[in-house]
Amino acid sequence: GREPAPSRLAVAQAYAEHGWDLGTTDAALAAWVLEVAELTQPDEIVWCDGSRAEADRLFKLQVANGQLIKLNPEWRPGSYLARTDPKDVARVEARTFICSESEEDAGPTNNWRDPAEMRAELKGVFAGSMRGRTMYIVPFSMGPLGGSISQLGVEITDSPYVVVSMGIMTRMGRRALDLIEDGRTWVRTVHSVGYPLVDAEGIHRPEVAWPCNDTKYIVQYPQDREVWSYGSGYGGNALLGKKCFALRIASQMARDEGWLAEHMLIIKVVSPAGRAHHIAAAFPSACGKTNLAMLRSQLPGWRVETIGDDIAWLKPDASGRLRAINPERGFFGVAPGTGESTNRSAVETLWGNTIFTNVALRDDGDVWWEGLTDEKPAHLIDWRGEEWTPDSGRTAAHPNSRFTVAAEQCPTIADDWEDPDGVPIDAIVFGGRRATNVPLVLQARDWKHGVFLGATIASEQTAAAEGTVGALRRDPFAMLPFCGYNMADHWGHWLRIGEKLGANAPAVFQVNWFRKGPDGSFLWPGFAENMRVIAWIVGRLERTADAVDVPIGRVPAQASLDLDGLELSEDALERLFDVDQTAWLAECDLTEEFFARFGGRVPAALTAELEALRYRLTR
Ligand code: GDP
Ligand code: PGA
Ligand code: MN
Ligand code: MN
Numbered sequence: 377g378r379e380p381a382p383s384r385l386a387v388a389q390a391y392a393e394h395g396w397d398l399g400t401t402d403a404a405l406a407a408w409v410l411e412v413a414e415l416t417q418p419d420e421i422v423w424c425d426g427s428r429a430e431a432d433r434l435f436k437l438q439v440a441n442g443q444l445i446k447l448n449p450e451w452r453p454g455s456y457l458a459r460t461d462p463k464d465v466a467r468v469e470a471r472t473f474i475c476s477e478s479e480e481d482a483g484p485t486n487n488w489r490d491p492a493e494m495r496a497e498l499k500g501v502f503a504g505s506m507r508g509r510t511m512y513i514v515p516f517s518m519g520p521l522g523g524s525i526s527q528l529g530v531e532i533t534d535s536p537y538v539v540v541s542m543g544i545m546t547r548m549g550r551r552a553l554d555l556i557e558d559g560r561t562w563v564r565t566v567h568s569v570g571y572p573l574v575d576a577e578g579i580h581r582p583e584v585a586w587p588c589n590d591t592k593y594i595v596q597y598p599q600d601r602e603v604w605s606y607g608s609g610y611g612g613n614a615l616l617g618k619k620c621f622a623l624r625i626a627s628q629m630a631r632d633e634g635w636l637a638e639h640m641l642i643i644k645v646v647s648p649a650g651r652a653h654h655i656a657a658a659f660p661s662a663c664g665k666t667n668l669a670m671l672r673s674q675l676p677g678w679r680v681e682t683i684g685d686d687i688a689w690l691k692p693d694a695s696g697r698l699r700a701i702n703p704e705r706g707f708f709g710v711a712p713g714t715g716e717s718t719n720r721s722a723v724e725t726l727w728g729n730t731i732f733t734n735v736a737l738r739d740d741g742d743v744w745w746e747g748l749t750d751e752k753p754a755h756l757i758d759w760r761g762e763e764w765t766p767d768s769g770r771t772a773a774h775p776n777s778r779f780t781v782a783a784e785q786c787p788t789i790a791d792d793w794e795d796p797d798g799v800p801i802d803a804i805v806f807g808g809r810r811a812t813n814v815p816l817v818l819q820a821r822d823w824k825h826g827v828f829l830g831a832t833i834a835s836e837q838t839a840a841a842e843g844t845v846g847a848l849r850r851d852p853f854a855m856l857p858f859c860g861y862n863m864a865d866h867w868g869h870w871l872r873i874g875e876k877l878g879a880n881a882p883a884v885f886q887v888n889w890f891r892k893g894p895d896g897s898f899l900w901p902g903f904a905e906n907m908r909v910i911a912w913i914v915g916r917l918e919r920t921a922d923a924v925d926v927p928i929g930r931v932p933a934q935a936s937l938d939l940d941g942l943e944l945s946e947d948a949l950e951r952l953f954d955v956d957q958t959a960w961l962a963e964c965d966l967t968e969e970f971f972a973r974f975g976g977r978v979p980a981a982l983t984a985e986l987e988a989l990r991y992r993l994t995r
Contacts, residue, residue, distance in 0.1 A: 399423025418511035426549015448741025453728035461586040472594040483862030508573025509534040515553040516546035518703035523796030528562035544706040565603040565616035598628035623858035635691035641669040642684040648677025657805035658854040661840030666709040670721035673907040681790035699798035713747040731780040734759040736772035745773035775839035808835030814888040818929035823874035826884025828985035864977035927992035
């Protein structure tokens, strides 16, 4: 429990005594900021208003400190390059903790710590962690300001890189603070890079290009709706509105309040008949969400518009339909593999006003990464700041290097992407990176079967988190690192939402762009050609595309998947949809083992789905 709040006068006096700026009329916010400031001991407190002038000042400051490189405005106006510490390049799942009251509520797929013990430990860790630094107070809204599905938060941070990034990724500043001061609820998040510039004895140490700490903590208190992050400046570890709030905390809020917070892109698909359908799709990190969100159709008559590329909040509306918003305002996208031929929309989005992190620097002051152009530049400075030539034998950009850019710059952004009430979702798609077994596309038999598909997704690990790239792991709902409570309860929640939606429930599909042939190359061309799969999915919604039952679901009937003009051999097509009985029975055994990890908590409907699948495979 929290201690009783001090009086307004006592709070104001304390700010004055420290010489700190009291930037809000909200007593609870002022008292909380004071509490964190007295713990972390910053030099000053800056209340962020989200203005252009504020961002410009913070960019200038970081360039002067050697923390950002200003790119050549001729090629990349208003844009900057950050190079992180080589040990701070991805989310740290092993240091991510869910501190629910009971360990069972966090479940076997999360790292659980007792909340009281963790609070005591973090008090020691954060004590004096902002000495010599400025503490920024960053009020923000996830989702359109004041929207019916939106939520407010405040991030306290000692990183100006985080402030400017939050300025791109969220609706940040004065207008969010106004809503908080109007009395709306908000989520508390605290971040420190863990690199004080003055130690306990008052000895100064020099600033560095990327301050961070070898010890990291990414801590969620789901019951208190609170986040504490220490030691990392990187993406999902530090921009606390994103994974920590919009997924880990929000999934818990959503469970309690009857909605869904998911690791999903949202697109609007317009068919040749001019009909619009909205699709939400969950793929693990670095498995193609941003690419699908910005797909440029080459299939005549079809168009895809972008609504979100990473996170969706979905809520049943008064008429019983599921509506979704993108709670973010920008894209934090994977750079490598983003090029004219793969994702032209992203390349166009990045024309300026972009923060690049861990990509390579060209001699002309622009940026480069693997896949941006077919031809490699003759000379670069790589992501570590070292000389690089094509025969260096290493990549110039880090595999998890990223761009941070406002969504409104995306040429394919949908005109209803900021609808405060969200868009109606017609289909939900699950995906992952699977070299074997999983077909290009299939439809679930019904909602329960769809939840089973989501619950049993496995994917080869990518560079987006620390770990062994390529290792196959279960990543249910693409939420393994992001579900703020017991994953099995999450499946139960999805089943309940399905019951509530009834006949209005979206159709559910599974896709796999990453199946490989015997020579190890991808069988499916992917990227823009994924439009063909999306067109089949829409065809199912409009009842114009046929499907046939196979044991694992419904796959496109002969000729119902438009392959016109595509160079795809009969052999590749067959392999893309091959369902190998032995391999799938082995998958069933692995699913049984996976379910067993959750004890008795797996919903009976899902164990029944597993048995039904086994039956269909052996029949
Ligand atoms: P996100 O992290 O889920 O948003 O994934 P991205 O869209 O950023 O893609 C991650 C990586 O997968 C990039 O290197 C992409 O080039 C690659 N990728 C995306 N879509 C496809 C596809 O359809 N086929 C193949 N082979 N690779 C893809
Ligand atoms: P991604 O987002 O899903 O676009 O990779 C960042 C992450 O999940 O770490
Ligand atoms: Mn993500
Ligand atoms: Mn992405």
